[in-house]
Amino acid sequence: AQKITQTQPGMFVQEKEAVTLDCTYDTSDPSYGLFWYKQPSSGEMIFLIYQGSYDQQNATEGRYSLNFQKARKSANLVISASQLGDSAMYFCAMRKGSRDNQGGKLIFGQGTELSVKP
Amino acid sequence: NAGVTQTPKFRVLKTGQSMTLLCAQDMNHEYMYWYRQDPGMGLRLIHYSVGEGTTAKGEVPDGYNVSRLKKQNFLLGLESAAPSQTSVYFCASSYRDTSNQPQHFGDGTRLSIL
Numbered sequence: 001a002q003k004i005t006q007t008q009p010g011m012f013v014q015e016k017e018a019v020t021l022d023c024t025y026d027t028s029d030p031s032y033g034l035f036w037y038k039q040p041s042s043g044e045m046i047f048l049i050y051q052g053s054y055d056q057q058n059a060t061e062g063r064y065s066l067n068f069q070k071a072r073k074s075a076n077l078v079i080s081a082s083q084l085g086d087s088a089m090y091f092c093a094m095r096k097g098s099r100d101n102q103g104g105k106l107i108f109g110q111g112t113e114l115s116v117k118p
Numbered sequence: 119n120a121g122v123t124q125t126p127k128f129r130v131l132k133t134g135q136s137m138t139l140l141c142a143q144d145m146n147h148e149y150m151y152w153y154r155q156d157p158g159m160g161l162r163l164i165h166y167s168v169g170e171g172t173t174a175k176g177e178v179p180d181g182y183n184v185s186r187l188k189k190q191n192f193l194l195g196l197e198s199a200a201p202s203q204t205s206v207y208f209c210a211s212s213y214r215d216t217s218n219q220p221q222h223f224g225d226g227t228r229l230s231i232l
Contacts, residue, residue, distance in 0.1 A: 004160075033217035045208060045223035052218050091160060097217045102176060103149055103168050104215030108160030 002027045004092050004109035011114050013082045020067070021077040021112045023092030031097035034075040035106065036066065039089040048090075051075055079114075087116045120144050124209050124224035131199045131231050139194040139227050141209030149212040150192040151176075151221065152184060154205040161208060167192055168215065199231045 003026040013019035025034065036048045051059045051066045059066040067076040079086055090113075093106040122143045131137055141150065148169050153161040163176030165184040173184045181203060183195045192211075196203060206228050210221040 031217055033219075035220055037223075042225075043206065043228075044225045045210075047220045047222065050218065050220055093161075095217045095219075095221075101215060101217075102163065103151065103166040103174065104212060104217070104219065104221075105151065105163045105166060105176060106153075106161070106210075106221055108162075110158055110160050 002029075002094060002096065002107050004094055004107055006092055006109035006112050008112045009110070011112055013079075013114065013116055015084060015116055015118050016081055018078060018080045019082055019114065021079070021090050021092075021114065023075045023077065023109060025073050025075060025092075025094050027073075027094065027096070029096050033095045034066070034068070035093045035095065036064070036075075036077045037091045037093060039091065039111070041088070045091075049077070082116045084116050084118060087114060089113050122209055122211055122222050122224040124207075124227050126227060127225065128228045129230070131196075131229065133199060133201060133231060135199050136195070136197050137199065138196075139207055139209075139229075141192045141194070141211075141224060142190055143192075143209075143211040143222070144190065145211060145213070145222065146189070147211035147213050147222075148189070149215050150186065151210045151212075152182070152192065152194045153208045153210065154178065155208060155226070156205050164194065164207075201231045203229065204231045205229060 152164040167186040170189040
């Protein structure tokens with residue numbers, strides 16, 4: 001069965017420092033996508049970054065990068081130069097390829113709450 | 119740029135009452151989803167639709183029904199609300215169901231059942 005595990009319920013980081021949020025996944029499918037979403041206290045879900053299972057390079061989007069280690073089945077999110085506005089819940093999620101994937105549903109981890117200190 | 123719009127944003131119901139949550143998307147996406155978010159459990163799929171006129175069950179479908187009469191709208195219904203259905207409900211849409219497509223979410227509906 002597919003599963004996403006986020007082992008850090010809460011994290012603290014000093015403003016302007018970098019922080020890594022952990023995510024491990026379990027799947028036997030060769031084709032899958034890994035996503036990170038941000039949920040601020042206002043509640044909306046914001047898509048941050050995507051990594052494909054066949055991608056050779058780690059994904060980057062501005063201050064966000066994804067440290068993808070396929071053999072270890074990990075997809076950690078790195079936020080560089082943390083800002084106060086980065087304080088939020090962060091979810092790692094996985095999506096299978098299009099075969100028997102329940103319409104391409106996302107499988108979510110439990111989330112990590114990040115607090116940025118001034 | 120509306121994207122995915124959910125109504126209402128908040129609602130309080132009594133046990134046994136019924137209601138419908140509306141999701142509308144203006145991105146011409148084929149695929150639409152309803153998730154619920156409970157503390158410590160991430161989001162779980164309730165029902166989904168792969169196109170106009172189609173619906174299918176997700177992980178936690180019991181107590182819910184859905185309809186997709188128009189491509190842009192996906193309705194989630196609670197026929198007889200129960201306290202266990204107190205949750206935050208999210209609608210999402212996607213252009214395709216492939217693994218490289220992100221899903222776009224609405225802002226959520228916070229539902230309390232007393």
